[in-house]
Amino acid sequence: MNGLQAYQRVNTQTSIVDADPHKLIQLLYSGAIERINMAKARMQAKDHGGKAQLINKAIEIIGSLRGFLDFEKGGDLAVRLEALYEYMENTLFEASAYNDPAKLDEVLELLRTIKEGWDGIREEVVSQPSQTAG
Numbered sequence: 001m002n003g004l005q006a007y008q009r010v011n012t013q014t015s016i017v018d019a020d021p022h023k024l025i026q027l028l029y030s031g032a033i034e035r036i037n038m039a040k041a042r043m044q045a046k047d048h049g050g051k052a053q054l055i056n057k058a059i060e061i062i063g064s065l066r067g068f069l070d071f072e073k074g075g076d077l078a079v080r081l082e083a084l085y086e087y088m089e090n091t092l093f094e095a096s097a098y099n100d101p102a103k104l105d106e107v108l109e110l111l112r113t114i115k116e117g118w119d120g121i122r123e124e125v126v127s128q129p130s131q132t133a134g
Helices: 003-018 021-044 048-067 071-098 101-120 122-126
Strands: none
Touching (some): 021 048, 021 071, 021 101, 071 101
16 A cells, blocks of 8 residues: 555545534545445546446445435435445446446446535534434
């Protein structure tokens, strides 16, 4: 591991340790987006192993996002997000199986849209103590 990779790992670990629940969700969205972008580059380079590994990591991250859903407090929104996350996971599987960058772009667009909304409520959530993520 080179110095930059070591720094990035420590920086990421510090961000996670210091993160409030809202920030943690932001980090998960960013991580999924980053992995999909990297997978797209691996797909274009015909590195099938690297592509598959990155897509699998993105799927795991989306699974973590599903795990944060609070169906009691989130109601219909949580149900719709769960269905959307499931759709994204399935679309990523298809993108990997068929080497389809358009499917990666579709999931990227969905994740960016959700992240934008999530980022937009940051101040509201941070100002209200004991809010549950998701």
